[in-house]
Amino acid sequence: MIALEADRLGRSLPGSPPVTLVSDASLRIERGKFTTIVGPSGCGKSSLLYLLGLIDRPSSGALRIDGVDVEGLDGDARARMRLERFGFVFQFHFLLPEFTALENVLLPIHRLGMLDAREADRRARSLLQLTGLAGKESKTPDKLSGGERQRVAIARALANDPVIILGDEPTGNLDSQNSARVVAMLQSLAHEQERAVVCVTHDPRIAEASDVRIAMLDGRIVSIDESGAQ
Numbered sequence: 001m002i003a004l005e006a007d008r009l010g011r012s013l014p015g016s017p018p019v020t021l022v023s024d025a026s027l028r029i030e031r032g033k034f035t036t037i038v039g040p041s042g043c044g045k046s047s048l049l050y051l052l053g054l055i056d057r058p059s060s061g062a063l064r065i066d067g068v069d070v071e072g073l074d075g076d077a078r079a080r081m082r083l084e085r086f087g088f089v090f091q092f093h094f095l096l097p098e099f100t101a102l103e104n105v106l107l108p109i110h111r112l113g114m115l116d117a118r119e120a121d122r123r124a125r126s127l128l129q130l131t132g133l134a135g136k137e138s139k140t141p142d143k144l145s146g147g148e149r150q151r152v153a154i155a156r157a158l159a160n161d162p163v164i165i166l167g168d169e170p171t172g173n174l175d176s177q178n179s180a181r182v183v184a185m186l187q188s189l190a191h192e193q194e195r196a197v198v199c200v201t202h203d204p205r206i207a208e209a210s211d212v213r214i215a216m217l218d219g220r221i222v223s224i225d226e227s228g229a230q
Contacts, residue, residue, distance in 0.1 A: 002067075003163050003196035004029040009051055009061035021047035023219045025061070031163065034190040035198045036207045039216035045200040046168055048216065052198065053086055053166045054078045066163065083112055087157030087165045089199075091172035093149045095141045101128060101152045102137040108159040127155040131185065147178030154185060165189055167199035171206060183209050 005028050013019040022044045029035055029052070037045045050056040051063065054070060063070050065085055070078065095104045105124040109115055115123060128137055131151040141149050150170065157165055167186065171179035183206055190197040190211070199206065207213050213225040 001031045002028050003031050003065070004052060004198075005064045006052065007062040007064075009048070009058050009063060011047055011051055011056060012059045020219050022051060022058075025051075025221050027214060027221065027224065029164070029196045029198055030212075031196045032190055032194045033196065033211040034187050034209070035196070035212040035214065036210040037198065037200045037214045037216060038202075038207050039222075041202075043216045044219040045216055047219075048221075049166055049168055049198065049200050053088060053164075054082050083108065084160060085163050087160070087162040089150070089153050089157050089165065089167040089170040091169035093141070093153040095149060095152055095156075097141050100138050100140055101133060101144065101148075101155075104141075104152055105156045105159055108156060112160050114160075124155070124159065127158050128152070130158075131155045132181075145178075147174055147181065150174060150178070150182055151185070154182070158189075163196060165195055165197045167197070167201075169200055169202065171201070171203060179203070179205070 007026050009022060009025040010020070011022045013021065025048055037048060039045055047056070051058050065081060070081065073081065102124055105127055106120055109120045109123060125137060128134060131154055133148060133151055133155065136144065136148060141152070144152065165186070170186070171182050174182060186197050186199065187209060189195045201207060211226070214221055215223045215225070
């Protein structure tokens with residue numbers, strides 16, 4: 001099932017001359033697959049990811065999320081779709097330092113406002129257990145290891161049961177052991193939970209573990225390899 005589809009998507013910054021970040025990007029992202037976006041630094045990988053995640057607006061092209069054309073959505077509708085349909089995991093975990101692991105995971109649940117306090121607490125605790133953090137609920141980020149902080153970030157990304165998980169170098173600050181654990185979790189989210197998982201990465205080990213590899217160069221998609229790991 002197609003979760004996300006882009007048709008000739010592009011983004012340019014005004015200037016003389018304009019700066020093109022992404023040009024004519026067409027792709028389909030499927031549920032149940034772990035997709036990576038690879039290429040040299042500055043090739044437009046993160047810019048494409050931010051377009052797909054409704055963080056930035058395209059200058060051209062079309063984007064459909066679960067079949068919904070997002071071009072006509074206003075800012076509030078785009079924000080609502082991000083909250084409902086997407087989970088984000090970045091290289092830097094962006095956990096709130098004064099909040100516990102449990103409180104950080106609860107934040108998007110409370111923002112969406114679909115669960116009462118008891119149900120929200122139960123869901124947040126179950127996600128921390130899923131990510132191997134049972135017993136760490138009351139710890140603040142400074143009391144957690146780098147790998148544990150990133151797993152809290154993954155639990156937070158799953159808080160509202162999103163269809164699509166987007167990661168921007170999610171293992172960039174982790175050692176090899178914790179990187180492997182995070183990659184295994186991302187694979188599981190795709191293969192076992194039928195989510196669409198898309199990650200920008202420089203790490204060839206992550207690319208090799210993915211089902212689909214999208215290669216970029218100079219703002220353009222130059223190849224899509226679907227002979228991946230699944």
